[in-house]
Amino acid sequence: MNYTKSQQLFSRAQQSIPGGVNSPVRAFRSVGGTPVFIKSARGAHLFDEDGNQFIDYINSWGPMILGHAYEPVVKAIQEKAAGSTSFGAPTELEINMAELIKSMAPNIDLIRMVSSGTEACMSAIRLARGYTGKNKFIKFEGCYHGHADCFLVKAGSGVATLNIQTVPGVTAGVAQDTLTAPYNNLNAVEKLVEEHKGEIAAIIIEPVVGNMGCVPPQPGFLEGLRKICDEENIVFIFDEVMTGFRLAAGGAQEKLKIDADLVTYGKVIGGGLPVGAFGGKKEIMEHIAPLGNVYQAGTLSGNPIAMIAGFTMLNELKNNQSIYTELDQKGARLEKTINDILAGKNIPHRINRVGSMISIFFCNNEVTDFESASKTDTNIFNKFFHHMMEQGIYLPPSAYESWFFSAALSHEDLEKTFNAIKSFEIA
Numbered sequence: 001m002n003y004t005k006s007q008q009l010f011s012r013a014q015q016s017i018p019g020g021v022n023s024p025v026r027a028f029r030s031v032g033g034t035p036v037f038i039k040s041a042r043g044a045h046l047f048d049e050d051g052n053q054f055i056d057y058i059n060s061w062g063p064m065i066l067g068h069a070y071e072p073v074v075k076a077i078q079e080k081a082a083g084s085t086s087f088g089a090p091t092e093l094e095i096n097m098a099e100l101i102k103s104m105a106p107n108i109d110l111i112r113m114v115s116s117g118t119e120a121c122m123s124a125i126r127l128a129r130g131y132t133g134k135n136k137f138i139k140f141e142g143c144y145h146g147h148a149d150c151f152l153v154k155a156g157s158g159v160a161t162l163n164i165q166t167v168p169g170v171t172a173g174v175a176q177d178t179l180t181a182p183y184n185n186l187n188a189v190e191k192l193v194e195e196h197k198g199e200i201a202a203i204i205i206e207p208v209v210g211n212m213g214c215v216p217p218q219p220g221f222l223e224g225l226r227k228i229c230d231e232e233n234i235v236f237i238f239d240e241v242m243t244g245f246r247l248a249a250g251g252a253q254e255k256l257k258i259d260a261d262l263v264t265y266g267k268v269i270g271g272g273l274p275v276g277a278f279g280g281k282k283e284i285m286e287h288i289a290p291l292g293n294v295y296q297a298g299t300l301s302g303n304p305i306a307m308i309a310g311f312t313m314l315n316e317l318k319n320n321q322s323i324y325t326e327l328d329q330k331g332a333r334l335e336k337t338i339n340d341i342l343a344g345k346n347i348p349h350r351i352n353r354v355g356s357m358i359s360i361f362f363c364n365n366e367v368t369d370f371e372s373a374s375k376t377d378t379n380i381f382n383k384f385f386h387h388m389m390e391q392g393i394y395l396p397p398s399a400y401e402s403w404f405f406s407a408a409l410s411h412e413d414l415e416k417t418f419n420a421i422k423s424f425e426i427a
């Protein structure tokens, strides 16, 4: 493939934008090479500035679950924009959005809209602290909850991809209130809770991890955390920024049948526009301003264009839940066929998958936490990534990110993907 135009744009971008990108993983630092500059996309396919075409396994890191340029969403945005793009005053659409989410997801009595997943998680932690009057919280190694200071301790996603150990700018004072435990390790959590008795406001978790690659919770793990939270008056926060409206209409709470106290959303919830949300039990949510004194606000929160995009997308998902079965079937086919192809080539690998989140780890061990995920051979991954791109398959440019596919991905696209993997050689 020819990437001349992307190369020129990348040089130009670096003159004015740090690293040429507005979010680090896009820069291809860990896989090497030049990021492709995207011109447009439709359905399951991306088109770059050089005229190359790719089957998309990122889907904007999750939001485009129904495929790119999904007609009803595009139309709704166009119509809404004609009536002005922002008011900074309440609209009926915001009520419709809140009611729709409540009708889809469990345990949401009240919900507040924000503009990103980061904002949602940051606000949820502040609320948990304000509600409990306690300062510390527990997160899990390799989980990513956005880039707010308190979460940049053993964070996954780009922090893991770039192998950043401690983030300059995050003060020790902030970091000392963030406690970490390995994912799927209930004993470690019990120990932390014992050591910091009466000090822990919240446990925040990706109920299915996507940010160290896809890592599912082991049976009993989330149930055990739920029990600890109940016993110790700890707020149990599900970060469903990735899993919300993707694993099921009601997200991981529905799929795994676990109740959270607070839930954060992002990605799918905005249909491709910048939207996040946090919501949960009334007793806790009532502490948010103006009901309570836990302050949280946003000039563009509940923005009409963002709301109509998200509302239209969620409404489609609510009214067509067979989509989740369809996504799961495509995922199962991906998992099985890739497994067979790589096994036939004697390439060491493990595949983790839940619904439409899937990861290939190039290693011989089970992947259940960040330590085991780190055993993936990144040299093989980088070769694999570039080989796939040459074959017109666009994967996340990091061994520590889950792939996401959309309902627009066809069986013909899957065949092309399999053929691309068949021609992959390690040597």
Ligand SMILES: *Cc1c(COP(=O)(O)O)cnc(C)c1O
Pocket (backbone or CB within 6 Å): 116, 117, 118, 119, 121, 144, 145, 146, 147, 206, 210, 211, 239, 240, 241, 242, 266, 267, 276
């Ligand atoms: C992407 C992500 C975030 C951050 O969302 P942004 O919209 O990028 O700020 C938080 N939590 C999880 C689980 C995510 O995957």
